[in-house]
Structures are given as C-alpha cells and as structure tokens.
Amino acid sequence: xxxxxxxxxxxxxxxxxxxxxxxxxxxxxxxxxxxxxxxxxxxxxxxxxxxxxxxxxxxxxxxxxxxxxxxxxxxxxxxxxxxxxxxxxxxxxxxxxxxxxxxxxxxxxxxxxxxxxxxxxxxxxxxxxxxxxxxxxxxxxxxxxxxxxxxxxxxxxxxxxxxxxxxxxxxxxxxxxxxxxxxxxxxxxxxxxxxxxxxxxxxxxxxxxxxxxxxxxxxxxxxxxxxxxxxxxxxxxxxxxxxxxxxxxxxxxxxxxxxxxxxxxxxxxxxxxxxxxxxxxxxxxxxxxxxxxxxxxxxxxxxxxxxxxxxxxxxxxxxxxxxxxxxxxxxxxxxxxxxxxxxxxxxxxxxxxxxxxxxxxxxxxxxxxxxxxxxxxxxx
Amino acid sequence: xxxxxxxxxxxxxxxxxxxxxxxxxxxxxxxxxxxxxxxxxxxxxxxxxxxxxxxxxxxxxxxxxxxxxxxxxxxxxxxxxxxxxxxxxxxxxxxxxxxxxxxxxxxxxxxxxxxxxxxxxxxxxxxxxxxxxxxxxxxxxxxxxxxxxxxxxxxxxxxxxxxxxxxxxxxxxxxxxxxxxxxxxxxxxxxxxxxxxxxxxxxxxxxxxxxxxxxxxxxxxxxxxxxxxxxxxxxxxxxxxxxxxxxxxxxxxxxxxxxx
Numbered sequence: 001x002x003x004x005x006x007x008x009x010x011x012x013x014x015x016x017x018x019x020x021x022x023x024x025x026x027x028x029x030x031x032x033x034x035x036x037x038x039x040x041x042x043x044x045x046x047x048x049x050x051x052x053x054x055x056x057x058x059x060x061x062x063x064x065x066x067x068x069x070x071x072x073x074x075x076x077x078x079x080x081x082x083x084x085x086x087x088x089x090x091x092x093x094x095x096x097x098x099x100x101x102x103x104x105x106x107x108x109x110x111x112x113x114x115x116x117x118x119x120x121x122x123x124x125x126x127x128x129x130x131x132x133x134x135x136x137x138x139x140x141x142x143x144x145x146x147x148x149x150x151x152x153x154x155x156x157x158x159x160x161x162x163x164x165x166x167x168x169x170x171x172x173x174x175x176x177x178x179x180x181x182x183x184x185x186x187x188x189x190x191x192x193x194x195x196x197x198x199x200x201x202x203x204x205x206x207x208x209x210x211x212x213x214x215x216x217x218x219x220x221x222x223x224x225x226x227x228x229x230x231x232x233x234x235x236x237x238x239x240x241x242x243x244x245x246x247x248x249x250x251x252x253x254x255x256x257x258x259x260x261x262x263x264x265x266x267x268x269x270x271x272x273x274x275x276x277x278x279x280x281x282x283x284x285x286x287x288x289x290x291x292x293x294x295x296x297x298x299x300x301x302x303x304x305x306x307x308x309x310x311x312x313x314x315x316x317x318x319x320x321x322x323x324x325x326x327x328x329x330x331x332x333x334x335x336x337x338x339x340x341x342x343x344x345x346x347x348x349x350x351x352x353x354x355x356x357x358x359x360x361x362x363x364x365x366x367x368x369x370x371x372x373x374x375x376x377x378x379x380x
Numbered sequence: 381x382x383x384x385x386x387x388x389x390x391x392x393x394x395x396x397x398x399x400x401x402x403x404x405x406x407x408x409x410x411x412x413x414x415x416x417x418x419x420x421x422x423x424x425x426x427x428x429x430x431x432x433x434x435x436x437x438x439x440x441x442x443x444x445x446x447x448x449x450x451x452x453x454x455x456x457x458x459x460x461x462x463x464x465x466x467x468x469x470x471x472x473x474x475x476x477x478x479x480x481x482x483x484x485x486x487x488x489x490x491x492x493x494x495x496x497x498x499x500x501x502x503x504x505x506x507x508x509x510x511x512x513x514x515x516x517x518x519x520x521x522x523x524x525x526x527x528x529x530x531x532x533x534x535x536x537x538x539x540x541x542x543x544x545x546x547x548x549x550x551x552x553x554x555x556x557x558x559x560x561x562x563x564x565x566x567x568x569x570x571x572x573x574x575x576x577x578x579x580x581x582x583x584x585x586x587x588x589x590x591x592x593x594x595x596x597x598x599x600x601x602x603x604x605x606x607x608x609x610x611x612x613x614x615x616x617x618x619x620x621x622x623x624x625x626x627x628x629x630x631x632x633x634x635x636x637x638x639x640x
Contacts, residue, residue: 063569267636
C-alpha cells in the first residue's frame with residue numbers, strides 16, 4: 001500500500017499552488033462581487049497547459065495523469081471555486097466524452113482546441129423538467145438528411161454562453177426512455193442555437209449557469225457523439241468522472257476555509273489570549289481537519305481508481321458526497337469561528353460558505369450520490 | 381546559442397522562522413526553492429533560446445534532493461541538467477563551489493554562462509564572479525537588460541545610482557538581477573516532460589576528474605568561526621505610494637491585526 005503522491009504530482013501541486021495563490025486568489029473576491037466570467041483566469045490556465053491535463057499530447061493535452069488533473073482542480077478551487085468549476089466542467093464534462101467516444105475526426109476538430117485551452121467546453125443535460133430524472137429530457141433531435149434538427153432547452157449549464165463547444169443530450173427516439181437519448185457536439189454559432197437566461201447565483205458567482213435554447217438548430221450528422229441511443233450511457237459515465245472533479249473542487253473550498261480558520265484563531269484575541277488556545281475552538285479545528293483529510297482520501301482514491309482503469313462510479317459518488325458535505329460543514333463552521341467578522345465580506349469565509357453549497361447540488365445532488373452508492377452496494 | 385545556467389536550491393527564506401532559543405534557522409518543514417535570481421537567469425536564457433535557438437543547460441552543485449530544483453528548471457524549458465553531487469563537495473565555500481562548477485562547464489560547449497546575482501541564503505554574490513575567473517572569460521554582474529548583436533551582447537547593469545551599458549563579446553558570464561524579467565511558471569506539460577522525457581545527469585567528483593582535496597570543505601579557504609544573530613529592533617514597515625494608498629494600507633493592516 002502506498003499513500004504518497006509521485007514527485008511529478010508533488011511538483012504539479014507546488015507549481016499550481018503558487019500559480020493559484022499569485023494569479024487566481026487575489027481576484028476571487030472581485031469576481032464573486034461582480035459575477036463576471038473570469039476570462040483572464042481561463043487564459044492564464046490555458047497558457048500554463050491546465051485545460052487538458054489528462055489528455056494525450058497528440059490531442060492537444062498536457063499528456064499527464066488523472067491525479068495531477070485532480071490536484072490542479074483542488075488547488076485552483078482553493079483559490080477561487082468559480083474558476084475551479086470552469087476548469088472541471090471543461091475538462092471532465094466536455095473534453096472527456098469527446099476523448100472517450102469521439103471519432104478521430106471529432107477529436108482532431110474539437111478535442112485538440114479544447115485541450116489546448118483555445119476553446120472552452122460545456123456539458124448540457126439538465127432541463128427544466130429533467131434534473132435528477134435525467135432520462136426525462138424533452139429536447140429532441142430529428143435526423144433530416146445530412147443533419148439533425150434539435151429542439152428544446154437546457155438550463156443551469158456551467159460555462160453556458162462562454163463555451164465554444166457543447167456536449168448536448170437530446171432524444172432521437174421519443175418512444176424510448178434512457179435508450180432514446182443521443183449525444184451531440186454543438187458549436188456556439190450553429191444556426192438555431194442561442195443562449196437564454198444567465199442565472200444570478202448564491203455562490204461560485206464568476207462561473208456561468210446559463211439556459212441554452214435550440215430552435216430548429218442544425219447539427220451536422222457527423223457531430224453525433226457515439227451512436228444513436230448511447231447518449232444516456234455517455235452522460236452517466238461522464239458524470240462519474242465529473243464527480244471526482246467536483247469532489248476536488250469541494251475539497252479545495254474546505255481546505256481554504258480550514259487555512260483561513262487556522263490563521264484567524266492564532267491572531268484573534270479574546271479574554272487576553274488567542275482564541276486558538278481555547279479547547280472548544282481546538283476541537284472544532286480537529287474535527288474540521290479530520291473531515292478534510294477524510295474527504296481528501298476519498299477524492300484521491302476515486303481519482304487513483306480512474307487512473308488505474310478500475311471501476312470508480314461508486315467511489316466517485318462517495319468522494320463527491322463526502323467532500324461536498326464536508327465543504328458545507330467546514331465553511332459553515334468557519335463562519336461561526338470568525339463570528340461577526342465571518343458574516344461580513346471583509347473576510348473570505350462567507351464566500352466559501354456560499355460557494356460550498358452548490359457542490360452538494362450539481363453533477364448529481366447528494367441524494368443522487370446516495371442512490372448511486374446504494375445501487376452499487378445492493379445490486380437490486 | 382548554447383547557454384549554461386548555474387542554479388542553487390535554497391530554503392524559501394520567506395517561510396523560514398528563527399528558533400527563539402538557539403537563534404538559528406529552523407530548517408525543518410521549510411520548502412526548498414530555486415534561488416529567485418537564478419530563476420531570472422534561467423528565464424532569460426530560455427527566452428534567448430526561444431528567440432535565437434540553441435540549448436539551455438542547467439547545472440547545480442548540491443545534495444541529491446537538489447534534483448527537484450533541476451526538474452523544475454527542465455519543466456520551465458531547460459534542455460539538459462547536471463547535478464554535481466558528491467560527499468567530497470560538501471561544506472564548500474564560494475571559491476570551492478566556483479572551482480567545481482568551472483570544472484564541469486569546461487567540459488561543455490557554451491556562448492553564455494548565466495548565474496543569479498546572489499543566493500538568498502548566503503547573500504555573498506561571489507560564485508558568479510569567481511566562476512568567470514576560473515573559466516577565464518569576461519563577466520558582467522547585476523544585469524537588468526540584454527540585447528544580442530551578432531557575437532556580442534549589449535548589457536545594461538544596475539548601479540546604485542543609475543545603470544551602465546556595456547558591450548561585451550561572447551563567451552561571457554552574466555549575473556542576473558530580479559529586474560531582468562519575471563520568471564514564468566513551469567507549464568503543466570513541462571512538468572510531465574521534465575520527469576518523463578528529460579534526464580538529470582548526476583556527476584560525482586571522480587567523474588568530474590577533480591581532486592577531492594581541492595573541493596568541498598578541504599578546498600575552501602573560508603573558515604566560519606562563529607555565527608551570531610544581531611539583536612533586532614521591532615521591524616518597521618514603510619508604506620509607499622500616494623497618501624490615499626498609504627492610509628488605506630495602514631488602516632487595512634490595523635484591521636488585520638484587530639487593533640481598530
């Protein structure tokens with residue numbers, strides 16, 4: 001058994017941490033305040049080859065390992081959770097399905113610029129009436145000659161509007177449930193594709209959650225990803241990997257809160273001594289640190305399984321469930337420890353608390369993770 | 381252009397704490413980094429290579445763990461790396477260090493040797509100049525700007541009250557200041573290449589063909605008699621900029637300390 005990172009992975013963490021602290025962290029508060037999409041951060045990450053870490057160099061990636069990618073999501077999220085999810089959604093949800101199911105032509109046309117960071121990707125499954133019940137999507141795709149015609153709308157799409165390339169799920173056979181769903185690669189600018197409402201969110205305010213509208217949208221036949229009817233499988237397998245990314249994002253948020261608290265309790269004086277000297281606070285910190293460590297082990301265990309081609313669906317669900325709930329708990333506790341100051345925008349813990357909440361919701365709610373875990377255990 | 385860059389792995393002094401009892405540096409748990417001005421030298425060398433072609437070779441003398449600094453240099457874009465590592469090299473002063481580096485460099489082709497101005501741990505600024513003497517080539521220290529003109533360099537060097545412009549023929553040794561450039565982050569792809577596709581060659585004293593009596597502690601004329609820490613006053617902090625910024629900074633600092 002070996003719990004250590006390789007020297008290469010250690011250097012990835014060191015370099016990304018320095019990059020994140022100097023380039024990403026100083027802007028996090030401002031991005032949260034204005035809700036602007038952080039194009040500068042995306043550009044910087046692209047220049048540092050961070051937008052396609054686990055994909056081969058021949059497809060524009062950095063030719064690295066999955067664990068290094070997860071380290072990067074954690075460290076970027078520790079600095080700015082909004083930027084973390086932009087990276088995670090792009091890499092795990094948009095690049096991955098093209099890498100896994102794309103034809104050689106699709107990979108060359110779409111994966112190469114995505115993995116190089118020249119283009120940004122998004123994944124579009126959720127609809128107003130199909131959240132947890134993803135098989136209930138109503139967007140349709142009808143084959144007409146050499147192209148499909150898409151009609152319907154998607155909501156809460158991360159990177160929506162900012163992205164150039166979208167993995168869109170639509171029903172090619174309305175008579176079927178999950179088996180009637182197909183996946184398509186849709187470019188921004190395809191006729192009939194437009195961006196609708198951009199959500200005002202509680203947290204991760206710099207990231208986009210947008211509505212996508214398809215009105216007789218023309219998608220060339222060769223942009224079908226995988227085969228007709230494979231869409232639901234593609235979505236589910238892709239989300240399994242995405243959950244490791246969100247687990248890492250949650251872990252980064254939780255670590256940031258723990259770091260802030262560790263600093264604060266040594267500085268803040270009450271009753272004539274630093275509040276960190278009080279056992280009540282020490283117990284909080286011990287509990288927070290233990291949960292963060294447990295979350296870290298679950299996240300990297302899932303990443304390690306994926307890296308080593310072992311099954312990881314259940315482990316990814318466990319990692320995402322535990323890390324996101326840990327992030328919520330630790331950030332809430334951090335606000336409590338900071339007291340009145342913690343409730344103000346003078347300190348980052350209130351932002352961390354708002355950012356943490358979404359990790360329990362997107363890419364499968366905590367309840368969905370429990371469904372996945374239980375079905376793996378019970379097999380009934 | 382073939383450029384050799386000499387780097388040193390140093391403790392990150394921004395994270396070093398002093399033991400209040402023994403008054404010595406607490407080295408434990410302090411991360412090691414490439415000496416900052418050596419990084420400026422490396423960055424400039426890589427930029428010259430990117431513009432004019434050629435090769436960047438990075439050299440360090442140090443213990444085995446200094447390999448990490450070389451890997452980072454490779455990840456930034458250096459092509460080759462040598463780690464001069466031998467028990468015989470231990471305890472070297474600047475003179476013995478320069479001699480060891482010179483012995484290695486004489487085996488290589490080069491147009492330019494680049495060092496940082498000085499290391500943040502020793503602060504001597506001696507290895508660069510001594511190395512130039514050992515190699516018998518001209519030196520320009522405290523470099524803030526370089527232009528290449530054929531086989532010559534036009535170099536701006538920082539002085540206390542201005543700068544000096546010097547034209548010098550290659551081969552030449554330069555020492556870099558932090559004003560020279562802003563070093564890049566190693567790219568993620570660069571890190572994978574540094575570990576998977578590039579090599580750090582480890583060179584011992586015998587492989588270098590150097591007499592162990594002439595290097596390390598034995599080859600060092602410097603003797604450290606004692607080290608003491610001067611009593612420090614409470615550190616002051618001077619805010620610069622316009623009045624508005626200064627007041628903002630001061631108030632922010634007081635808020636951080638919970639004084640107001």
